[in-house]
Amino acid sequence: MSPISRGFHRRHGEEAAEGRVPPGQYVTHDFPVLSAGPTPHTPLANWTFSIEGGDGAKSWTWQEFQALPAETVTVDIHCVTRWSKLDTTWMGVSLDVLFGAVSNDLPYALAFCDGGYTTNVPVADLTGGKAWVAYSYDGGPLAAEHGGPARLLVPHLYFWKSAKWVRGLRLRDTDEPGFWEMYGYNMYGDPWREQRYAGD
Amino acid sequence: MEPLEDRVLDGNAIGGMLLEVFGTEMTTATGACGSCGTVGQVAELAVYRPGLGTVVRCRHCDNVLMVFVQVSGVTCVDLRGLASLT
Amino acid sequence: MAGTAVRGRLTWLTATVGSIVDETAKVRTLSLEVPDWAGHRAGQHLDIRLTAEDGYQAERAYSIATAPGEPVAITVERLDDGEVSPYLTEELRPGDQIEVRGPVGGYFVWDPVDGGPLMLLAGGSGIVPLRAILRHRAREESPVPVRLLYSSRSWSEVIYRAELDQHAPGVAVIHTLTREQPAGWTGYARRVDQPMLAEVAWSAAQAPLAYVCGPTSFVETVAAGLVALGYSPGRVKTERFGATGS
Numbered sequence: 001m002s003p004i005s006r007g008f009h010r011r012h013g014e015e016a017a018e019g020r021v022p023p024g025q026y027v028t029h030d031f032p033v034l035s036a037g038p039t040p041h042t043p044l045a046n047w048t049f050s051i052e053g054g055d056g057a058k059s060w061t062w063q064e065f066q067a068l069p070a071e072t073v074t075v076d077i078h079c080v081t082r083w084s085k086l087d088t089t090w091m092g093v094s095l096d097v098l099f100g101a102v103s104n105d106l107p108y109a110l111a112f113c114d115g116g117y118t119t120n121v122p123v124a125d126l127t128g129g130k131a132w133v134a135y136s137y138d139g140g141p142l143a144a145e146h147g148g149p150a151r152l153l154v155p156h157l158y159f160w161k162s163a164k165w166v167r168g169l170r171l172r173d174t175d176e177p178g179f180w181e182m183y184g185y186n187m188y189g190d191p192w193r194e195q196r197y198a199g200d
Numbered sequence: 201m202e203p204l205e206d207r208v209l210d211g212n213a214i215g216g217m218l219l220e221v222f223g224t225e226m227t228t229a230t231g232a233c234g235s236c237g238t239v240g241q242v243a244e245l246a247v248y249r250p251g252l253g254t255v256v257r258c259r260h261c262d263n264v265l266m267v268f269v270q271v272s273g274v275t276c277v278d279l280r281g282l283a284s285l286t
Numbered sequence: 287m288a289g290t291a292v293r294g295r296l297t298w299l300t301a302t303v304g305s306i307v308d309e310t311a312k313v314r315t316l317s318l319e320v321p322d323w324a325g326h327r328a329g330q331h332l333d334i335r336l337t338a339e340d341g342y343q344a345e346r347a348y349s350i351a352t353a354p355g356e357p358v359a360i361t362v363e364r365l366d367d368g369e370v371s372p373y374l375t376e377e378l379r380p381g382d383q384i385e386v387r388g389p390v391g392g393y394f395v396w397d398p399v400d401g402g403p404l405m406l407l408a409g410g411s412g413i414v415p416l417r418a419i420l421r422h423r424a425r426e427e428s429p430v431p432v433r434l435l436y437s438s439r440s441w442s443e444v445i446y447r448a449e450l451d452q453h454a455p456g457v458a459v460i461h462t463l464t465r466e467q468p469a470g471w472t473g474y475a476r477r478v479d480q481p482m483l484a485e486v487a488w489s490a491a492q493a494p495l496a497y498v499c500g501p502t503s504f505v506e507t508v509a510a511g512l513v514a515l516g517y518s519p520g521r522v523k524t525e526r527f528g529a530t531g532s
Contacts (some may be wrong), residue, residue, distance in 0.1 A: 002343065003300055003383045005336040010344070011369045030367070033204055034250035038262055081251035116264070145204050160252060180252050183269035183276045197271045206501045210526045213347060215390035216333035220296060227393040243393035244524065 013083070020076065022191035025084040032083060033145045036179070040114035040144075040165050047149060049133060050168035054104045059168075062149070065133075068093045073132065075155035077162070078191040090153055092134030095126040106171040110178055111152050114165040119178035120187065121154060121161055123171070130156055133166060158189040158196070207249075211242040214254055217268060218242070221275055234283040235263035242285075298335060298385040299323070301358075303378055309361060309445045313411065314375040315351055317359045320386055326350050328422035329395040329415045329497070329525075332360065332388030336370060346370045349414040349499075349525075350389060353421035358386075361445065363411040394497065394525045398423065402430035402495050403488045405517075407478070407508050409437045409500020412527055413445050416499060424454055432457045435486050437478050437504065440466040460486050478504070483511045490516030495523075502526040 013026030021027060050059040060068070072091045078084045110120050125131065134153040135142050142148035147164030154161045160180050181187050186195040194200060211218075211227050218226035227243040238260040245265060248255040253269035258281075265281040279285060304317035326332075331349045348360040364375040378384070396404070396419045404423075406416045413436055423430060438444045440463055450459045462474035462482065474482060488494040496517055498508045505526045512522050 002298070002335065002337040002385055004339055005373070005384055006382055007377045008336045008344075008373050009338045010340075010342040033207070034252070035204070035207075036248050036250050036252075036255040037257060037264070038208075038246075039204065079251075115262075180269075183253055183267060183278065184271045185252065185269075203503065205503050205506075207528065208502050208526070209528060210524060212331070212391060212394055212525045213528070215331070216345075216347060216387055219387075219390055223296065225390075225392045227391055241393060243391075 011082075020086060021084050022078055023194050025078055025082050025191070028083040028085055030083075031085060031088075031146065032079070032081075034079070034081065035145075035164075036117065037115050042114050042149070042165070042167075044149060048167065049098070049150065051098060051102050051104070051171065052168060053171035054102070054106045058098075058102045060098075065093065065135075065150075068097055071132070073153075075153070077155050077159050080158040080160055080185065080189070080191075080196050084191075089138055090132065090134040091136035092132035092150070092153060094129065095131045095133070096129065098133065099123070099127055104171055106173050108172045108175045109169040110172065110176055111161075111163040111166050111169055113163050113167055117163055117165070117179050119152075119161050119163045120175055120181055121152075121157065122175065122188075125154065125157065126169075130154065156190070158186075158191050160185065161189050209247040209249065211245045211247060211256065213247055213249070214256070214268075215243075217254065217270075217275075221268065221277055229285055231265055231285050232283040233258040233261060233263050233265060234281050236261040237283065296387070298387050300383050301334075301386045303380050303382045303384070304357065306378075306380060310443050312364045312375070312443075313361060313445050314364075315359050315361045316374065316378065317357050318384075318386065320358055323358060324389065326354055326358065326389035327391075327395040327397065328353055328418040330389040330391040330418075331415070332358070332386050332390060334360070334370075334374075335385040335387070336373065337385070344370050347390070350418055351414050353418055353425050355425060356421065361411065361414045361417075394499070394523050396422070396495075396497065398426045398428035398430060400495060402432065403492055404430055404432040405488050405494045405496040405512070406432060406434040407436075407496065407498045407500075407512075408434065409478075409504030409508075410439075410443075410527075411445065412498075412500030412504065412525070414499075415525065416497060417446050417449070419497065420454070420457065423457075429456065433486065433488060434459045435462070435478065435482075436460070437462045437464060437500070439464055441468045441471075478508055478511070480511050480514065483508070483515060487512060487515060487517075490518075493518070493521065495521050497523050497525075499525040500527060 044062040047062045074089045076086045131154040135150040152163040152166040232239045246257045256266040267278040269276045301318040301320040307315040335345045351361040352359045362374045365371045
């Protein structure tokens with residue numbers, strides 16, 4: 001049994017309205033940058049976003065992507081490292097628009113990114129107005145350290161699922177673990193059921 | 201928060217965790233990258249700690265050499281990126 | 287390595303806080319009484335672990351600020367948005383207990399037998415392990431000559447200032463103050479760069495042994511700068527700290 005360190009407590013956030021903050025989270029006004037590797041810098045001329053697998057593979061260049069209908073959304077985001085940031089504003093293309101351009105009946109997706117990061121999300125959690133490929137944050141272009149030029153935004157799941165530097169989705173018929181999921185993080189990651197680790 | 205580049209550390213920072221995982225001093229151990237072959241002491245490898253786990257990369261090619269994730273007192277260790285660790 | 291010695295270093299020991307010294311407005315040195323402490327080498331660090339009443343635990347690594355043979359002490363810089371450093375620098379009192387593990391590290395260490403001449407380069411709180419090296423050298427009465435280039439934001443933020451001012455024989459201390467300088471300051475007043483290294487560092491021909499410690503950006507710039515001066519990369523040892531105030 002470790003001795004208690006008198007007066008020590010975990011980081012506190014401010015109080016938030018009831019129901020806004022999932023269990024075990026604290027509210028921050030910062031936007032912490034957490035990375036598992038160096039920030040990629042893919043020139044926009046080389047950037048594409050692809051949906052692969054199934055019947056309709058489709059790829060968009062940056063220009064084509066910018067021409068797609070985009071939405072501005074304000075959402076709360078919740079990191080598994082326990083910080084939550086409320087009312088974050090993003091602009092991007094809904095995955096409904098992107099999936100609308102392919103013919104797909106595969107139920108699972110693996111997001112892949114510059115730098116090699118991957119994360120798995122069921123297609124049902126990417127569609128129905130739940131997810132975007134976001135290229136603007138807080139009114140400006142998405143900074144490279146926060147995943148720019150574009151990142152996945154899936155705010156109803158822990159933020160490790162909102163893959164930075166996203167370049168596409170690989171569609172599959174089984175749910176395969178991505179980078180953190182392989183090491184013990186939850187395959188789904190619902191912050192409201194506190195699904196941080198496998199077995200939660 | 202400090203500049204992003206200041207958040208990347210080196211193997212010295214994880215000496216205690218490595219001692220716990222391997223049971224011996226590891227910062228002077230030599231690792232060879234399985235991707236580019238670069239050889240270096242663990243103390244000099246690039247260490248990223250995004251809170252979810254620890255990712256150790258080759259300084260030359262950024263290949264992931266080691267990943268450590270600690271959950272409920274158990275450490276998951278992946279050394280697949282290393283060609284050797286001596 | 288003997289099994290017992292390894293077990294000892296792997297075990298979390300309960301340390302009691304002894305004396306506390308405020309080095310600067312944001313930096314504090316804590317002496318620790320650690321029963322069964324295995325002893326340490328100059329440049330090593332220890333891990334500390336704090337446990338809150340709800341069971342939450344936080345671990346951090348801190349360089350040991352004292353020489354082998356001296357009581358163990360760590361020097362901690364308070365980070366405004368930190369979780370552990372405000373506790374260690376503001377809340378902890380003599381008699382309080384924290385857990386420690388170590389000593390840790392076999393790379394960033396110096397003993398007199400390693401020779402020199404020694405080139406020590408510190409950015410901010412990177413001075414901590416280098417001060418342990420300086421104290422060890424003094425206690426061992428080593429004749430190895432030392433130059434220390436120490437970068438701080440301002441004179442009031444120089445850690446161990448009085449001790450470093452003591453002009454120990456064979457030790458040359460060169461300060462650079464990057465943000466603010468006292469009236470009449472004639473020393474360096476900028477971040478360490480190649481021309482400064484060329485002026486201050488031992489020449490490569492003397493086969494110096496260099497230890498560079500501080501924020502990553504400082505370490506990267508300085509280590510590359512020394513290699514550009516002809517230092518053998520194998521004789522430039524680096525230790526990158528996370529957030530520091532420098």
